[in-house]
Amino acid sequence: MNYIDAHAHVFSHEANFLSTARYIPDYTASIEDYIRYLDLNGFSKGVLVQPSFYGTDNSCMLAAISNYPERLKGIAVLDNDTSISTLKHLDEQGIVGVRLNLFGLSCPNLNEPKWQQFLKNVATMGWQVEIHAPVDYLVKLLPLLTQYSIDIVIDHFGRFDNKLGVEDLNYGRFLEILDPSQHWVKVSAYYRLDNKLSIQNAVDAFELLKNHNMEDRLIWGSDWPHTQYESKMTFYKALSDFKKIVNNKTLMNKILTQNSAHLFNF
Structure with a gap:
């Protein structure tokens, strides 16, 4: 199998x-542990x-990629005044996008000139923007x-409200905004959607995403090492439950291979 894991973390x-x-x-x-889990699964x-x-100190991730440059790529966290020359240097080290992790932060004003220039530079690089945010932020951004x-x-x-x-309602608005020509959705970390770790919320969301023509734009990530859920989750369980959520072998294989290969240029 040549599956692609679209979301994992390494740290010390x-x-x-x-x-x-x-x-x-x-x-x-x-x-080393992460690569072992990839191989096993x-x-x-x-x-x-x-x-x-880690904030904007991407050094741990960059070091990891440098050890396995043929197998790994990365999504960095950067200040919005990062120069395009720095973006180019990071691109050479395997970075393919920038992450906006907005939990615990105020929603940024992307119309500010600094943000506009940064996003233009990201577009010039051919990078992606990954957004981890409450769904009420997504409908604004x-x-x-x-x-x-x-x-x-x-x-x-899309991190809808757990309860x-x-x-x-904002999840409904988010679904209406989704455009398969620009947007991708990670159907991952279902356990962050329900305090009881049920897959039902994820099953419901997955069906809605399919109904909004997103089948070609869905990707999966293990979310390893499942921070804050380490005692309840493993790589194998996350993958096994994902297969139950999709409940379609052809589509499952497409999400794990073709879709991610397209997005990440593997």
């Missing part, structure tokens, strides 16, 4: 974390995503990003 518990971090791990998630490629507690020729990747089904599920 001995690193310097942000003082404002919402969560700080007390263990190390090494690149039939994955040839993986995409590392910069975790929020996605319309502002239509002016850029850029792939927009939405984390974890409301897909009945969340």
Whole structure:
């Protein structure tokens, strides 16, 4: 199998974390362990995503990619005044996009000149913008990003309200905004959508995403090492439950191979 894992993290518990971090791990998630999980579960490629507690210090992720440059790519977290020369240098090191992790932060004003220039530079690089945000942020941000020729990747089904599920009114608005010519959705980390770790919210959301013509734009990530859910989740369980959510072998294989290969140019 040549599956692609579109979302995982590596880090060391001995690193310097942000003082404002919402969560700080007390263990190390090494690149060697991650590669082992890829191999055990039939994955040839993986995409590392910069975790929020590192801020804009992408060095741990870059070091991991440098050890396995044929197998890994990365999504960085950067300040919006990062120069295009820095973007080019990061591109040479395997970075293919920038992440906006907005949980715990105010919703940014993407109409500010600094943001506009940054997004133009990201578009020039051919990078993607990955957004991890509450769904009420997504309905504000996605319309502002239509002016850029850029792939927009939405984390974890769109992160609707845990209690409301897909009945969340803003989730309905989000689904109506989705455009298969620009947007991609990670059908990953279902356990972040329901405090009981039920797959039902994810099943409901998956069906709605299919109904909005997103089958070719769905990708999956393990979310390894499942921060804050380590005692309840494993790579194998995340993959097994994903297969139950999709409940269609052909579509499952498409999400794990063809869709991600297209987005990440593997």
